[in-house]
Amino acid sequence: MSSGSVLSKLKPAQVIEITKAFMEFDDNDNGFITAQEMKECLGRSNVSHKDAEINEVIASMDANKDGTVSYEEYMKFMARMTTGQSSKSSQPPKKK
Numbered sequence: 337m338s339s340g341s342v343l344s345k346l347k348p349a350q351v352i353e354i355t356k357a358f359m360e361f362d363d364n365d366n367g368f369i370t371a372q373e374m375k376e377c378l379g380r381s382n383v384s385h386k387d388a389e390i391n392e393v394i395a396s397m398d399a400n401k402d403g404t405v406s407y408e409e410y411m412k413f414m415a416r417m418t419t420g421q422s423s424k425s426s427q428p429p430k431k432k
């Protein structure tokens with residue numbers, strides 16, 4: 337069951353934006369983002385990044401810890417980011 341309450345807070349335009357970004361990241365169109373794909377995508381757009389940071393972002397999105405980020409995991413993560421209090425995103429919550 338996929339209907340999360342966070343998702344319903346997003347505006348349709350935001351959902352479209354976020355979905356587009358997902359498709360950009362998902363280079364081989366299999367519906368999952370890997371750290372590798374995200375690194376390559378950022379590399380293509382000349383966004384400077386550290387591998388360790390990407391790994392961290394992927395890990396924080398990867399709710400079921402299978403090493404890839406599904407569309408659903410990604411959407412939930414982005415929904416939290418988008419609807420959360422702080423709009424600046426680069427500080428993933430520290431978890432023990």
Ligand SMILES: [Ca+2]
Binds near residue numbers: 364368370373
């Ligand atoms: Ca993929």
Ligand SMILES: [Ca+2]
Binds near residue numbers: 401405
């Ligand atoms: Ca996953």
